[in-house]
Amino acid sequence: MNATAQTGQRFxxxxxxxxxxxxxxxxxxxxxxxxxxxxxxxxxxxMYGFSLVVGFLAAxxxxxxxxxxxxFPEASTQRFGPVQRGIxxxxxxxxxxxxxxxxxxxxxxxxxxxxxxxPQSIIASGGQGAEIFNARENASTAIVxxxxxxxxxxxxxxxxxxxxxxxxxxxxxxxWSRLFAVTFFSGIIYILLFHPHVCYLFYPxxxxxxxxxxxxxxxGTGSAFFGLGLVLCVLxxxxxxxxxxxxxxxxxxxxxxxxxxxxxxxxxxxTFVLGVIVLYVLMQIMNYFWDEPFMGGQYTDGPDFRxxxxxxxxxxxxxxxxxxxxxxxxxxxxxxxxxGAILRTILAVAGGMLFYWFYYSPLATFFLGKVPGIAQPxxxxxxxxxxxxxxxMVQADFFEGWPLKKKGMEQNSG
Amino acid sequence: xxxxxxxxxxxxTGVATSLTGxxxxxxxxxxxxxxxxxxxxSVRVDVLSETSWFDxxxxxxxxxxxxxxxxxxxxxxxxxxxxxxxxxxxxVTTLEGKERKILLDSGWNNDWVDYIYxxxxxxxxxxxxxxxxxxxxHWHLDHYWGIESTLKHKPDITMxxxxxxxxxxxxxxxxxxxxxxxKEGKDVHVCKNDxxxxxxxxxxDPDGEKDGIYxxxxxxxxxxxxxxxxxxxxxxxxxxxxxxxxxxxxxTGCCHPGVLSLFSYARKNFEGYKPYGCYGGLHIxxxxxxxxxxxxxxxxxxxxxxxKLACNHCTGWIWAEKAAAAGIPVVKGTDKYKSxxxxxxxxxxxxxFLTNGDHIVF
Numbered sequence: 001m002n003a004t005a006q007t008g009q010r011f012x013x014x015x016x017x018x019x020x021x022x023x024x025x026x027x028x029x030x031x032x033x034x035x036x037x038x039x040x041x042x043x044x045x046x047m048y049g050f051s052l053v054v055g056f057l058a059a060x061x062x063x064x065x066x067x068x069x070x071x072f073p074e075a076s077t078q079r080f081g082p083v084q085r086g087i088x089x090x091x092x093x094x095x096x097x098x099x100x101x102x103x104x105x106x107x108x109x110x111x112x113x114x115x116x117x118x119p120q121s122i123i124a125s126g127g128q129g130a131e132i133f134n135a136r137e138n139a140s141t142a143i144v145x146x147x148x149x150x151x152x153x154x155x156x157x158x159x160x161x162x163x164x165x166x167x168x169x170x171x172x173x174x175x176w177s178r179l180f181a182v183t184f185f186s187g188i189i190y191i192l193l194f195h196p197h198v199c200y201l202f203y204p205x206x207x208x209x210x211x212x213x214x215x216x217x218x219x220g221t222g223s224a225f226f227g228l229g230l231v232l233c234v235l236x237x238x239x240x241x242x243x244x245x246x247x248x249x250x251x252x253x254x255x256x257x258x259x260x261x262x263x264x265x266x267x268x269x270x271t272f273v274l275g276v277i278v279l280y281v282l283m284q285i286m287n288y289f290w291d292e293p294f295m296g297g298q299y300t301d302g303p304d305f306r307x308x309x310x311x312x313x314x315x316x317x318x319x320x321x322x323x324x325x326x327x328x329x330x331x332x333x334x335x336x337x338x339x340g341a342i343l344r345t346i347l348a349v350a351g352g353m354l355f356y357w358f359y360y361s362p363l364a365t366f367f368l369g370k371v372p373g374i375a376q377p378x379x380x381x382x383x384x385x386x387x388x389x390x391x392x393m394v395q396a397d398f399f400e401g402w403p404l405k406k407k408g409m410e411q412n413s414g
Numbered sequence: 415x416x417x418x419x420x421x422x423x424x425x426x427t428g429v430a431t432s433l434t435g436x437x438x439x440x441x442x443x444x445x446x447x448x449x450x451x452x453x454x455x456s457v458r459v460d461v462l463s464e465t466s467w468f469d470x471x472x473x474x475x476x477x478x479x480x481x482x483x484x485x486x487x488x489x490x491x492x493x494x495x496x497x498x499x500x501x502x503x504x505x506v507t508t509l510e511g512k513e514r515k516i517l518l519d520s521g522w523n524n525d526w527v528d529y530i531y532x533x534x535x536x537x538x539x540x541x542x543x544x545x546x547x548x549x550x551x552h553w554h555l556d557h558y559w560g561i562e563s564t565l566k567h568k569p570d571i572t573m574x575x576x577x578x579x580x581x582x583x584x585x586x587x588x589x590x591x592x593x594x595x596x597k598e599g600k601d602v603h604v605c606k607n608d609x610x611x612x613x614x615x616x617x618x619d620p621d622g623e624k625d626g627i628y629x630x631x632x633x634x635x636x637x638x639x640x641x642x643x644x645x646x647x648x649x650x651x652x653x654x655x656x657x658x659x660x661x662x663x664x665x666t667g668c669c670h671p672g673v674l675s676l677f678s679y680a681r682k683n684f685e686g687y688k689p690y691g692c693y694g695g696l697h698i699x700x701x702x703x704x705x706x707x708x709x710x711x712x713x714x715x716x717x718x719x720x721x722k723l724a725c726n727h728c729t730g731w732i733w734a735e736k737a738a739a740a741g742i743p744v745v746k747g748t749d750k751y752k753s754x755x756x757x758x759x760x761x762x763x764x765x766x767f768l769t770n771g772d773h774i775v776f
Binding site: 037038042044046048128129131132134136138202213220221223224291294297299301302304370371372374376377378 | 470471474475477478480481482483484485486489640641642643644646647648670671672674675678682697699701702703704705706707709710711712713714715717718732
């Protein structure tokens with residue numbers, strides 16, 4: 001880091017780039033050990049590995065965005081530096097992920113409530129396809145969808161409602177209250193968008209527990225990839241406004257620096273509409289290259305693939321937005337907030353396209369052990385994207401940016 | 415900037431550039447020149463074996479234990495006793511009334527393939543040249559690893575195979591004994607071939623020999639779809655037959671590209687397209703499980719107005735049964751498969767599959 005950066009006058013972009021490369025290598029190592037289908041743990045089956053990765057991200061978001069760091073100290077103190085705090089919080093996030101997947105879903109909810117959350121309960125119920133591989137994949141699918149709903153609710157609540165209506169309460173009250181609120185809305189979203197799909201993963205379909213996908217006629221598919229794609233497209237705008245636009249324009253609706261009911265509602269409506277628009281645009285672009293999809297089409301012809309692919313593309317945008325924010329100090333920092341926001345958004349989209357190119361190029365085959373080609377059944381870029389995002393968030397939030405951001409360093413370009 | 419140019423440039427760094435490194439999954443949206451690849455009087459498919467493995471759970475357990483659906487198939491020490499194989503004999507009757515035979519795929523377990531071949535007089539047809547050529551639909555173990563059983567009767571047979579092979583695939587074709595390590599680190603036999611292929615090998619890609627297809631005889635087209643497939647395989651060759659007065663018939667090994675995508679391709683590219691029938695594995699409920707998108711395929715088949723659908727292998731019994739119940743013209747099989755020395759554990763009394771020993775004429 002150069003002297004000017006240390007004085008807080010100028011951000012060292014080269015150091016940011018080095019940090020990004022280091023994080024990329026850490027992600028590669030994690031992928032190599034846990035996910036790569038040709039190496040050690042081979043957890044990318046894909047849904048089993050997917051459930052663990054998205055479970056970890058959910059644990060990170062729960063600790064950071066929902067609980068606001070509670071019960072850990074708000075930031076590093078004289079007693080605990082960013083490294084100790086980061087290690088402790090990462091460890092807790094890993095344990096939380098293991099608890100949520102194996103104890104909460106597999107051992108508790110799946111065992112005493114909704115059978116499809118537990119591979120053992122699916123096997124115990126017997127019938128067609130009730131063996132460990134399929135049972136684990138189906139249970140993992142349900143868990144992935146639940147965590148998706150949770151991530152959406154949590155990130156939306158963080159950007160929209162913030163600490164409202166508990167802004168005057170202490171950290172513990174805020175953390176627990178937000179957890180219950182987010183969990184409640186996660187349940188609603190899960191039931192509406194994903195539960196019908198999971199109920200129809202079995203033969204015969206569990207049609208007394210879940211309705212047939214209500215979106216099938218207009219979406220051209222009964223798959224919940226419709227909801228997954230939509231949620232991820234909306235999430236892109238939530239992340240973009242929160243990170244790249246410095247929380248604007250929503251901040252205009254704040255009172256005394258705190259979120260309001262009105263702000264939350266506006267954020268929900270506007271990001272939803274923008275999400276629908278970006279989903280539509282991405283679908284049109286895919287139609288241009290691959291022609292219109294049709295019901296029952298497979299690979300790139302399938303509407304289900306088109307929806308998840310739109311979500312995967314937005315996932316790349318989100319990843320690029322996080323990188324721009326945390327490793328390149330939200331470049332460019334202009335006097336005009338809006339010009340800066342527009343340029344950052346364009347950079348995030350361009351960066352996302354670079355990740356897209358990487359993931360579907362022979363490089364991903366080399367680095368990740370991925371089979372070449374698009375629309376491989378059982379392959380979704382979301383797993384790698386989420387793993388990458390998790391590592392970035394761990395560094396940025398748990399380690400407070402260490403070692404890129406040293407204590408006292410102001411990240412502000414001159 | 416024109417809308418088309420704008421959209422193209424917007425997506426160019428993403429969708430399009432990715433394809434340059436991954437093969438041609440894309441189909442350009444512009445108007446195409448329609449292909450006329452001739453006609454046949456009829457085509458008959460004899461199901462030699464559609465039973466690639468006998469016990470689903472056994473196969474899945476091996477996949478699970480060694481890394482799941484994207485693991486390299488050559489790295490899994492499969493249970494040899496569970497292996498069967500997929501093969502079909504296609505008999506084309508030309509407009510002049512001449513019968514010409516083609517072998518589709520060569521199965522997996524050599525013992526099973528030899529047993530099936532003997533039952534159906536395949537060795538004699540290979541030796542005499544009555545079977546003119548063979549097509550390897552794709553490089554999956556259950557369609558290809560039994561290649562020695564074919565080559566030992568006709569090492570110089572002309573062969574069409576996907577260009578997207580891996581080194582192990584070509585090593586086996588040239589003659590090799592391949593093993594995989596089990597959990598204890600011991601080498602386990604997975605496949606072998608002691609009879610190197612000496613004939614003409616036509617490696618197929620989506621460009622085809624002309625207009626995206628290979629046209630070995632009038633009315634018969636082979637088309638390669640470069641799609642990613644589980645167990646680290648890529649690309650599948652499929653047959654199109656243009657049956658006079660009836661329409662297009664597809665015949666597939668696994669149909670990984672999707673049966674409706676095949677008909678969609680035919681609709682866009684073949685002169686006078688009329689959907690008629692399909693035969694083969696349709697790669698839907700491979701492991702007899704369900705997903706809402708399989709209901710999509712039932713609705714899609716209805717929309718495409720396919721007149722005669724005969725399926726087996728990786729289609730999944732439950733899809734075939736649900737499709738038949740939904741009114742799709744599924745051609746039922748017989749009980750002949752029960753006279754074979756082994757049967758699949760998922761076969762049911764519904765006869766929704768056209769299975770071992772059955773045949774269909776389009």
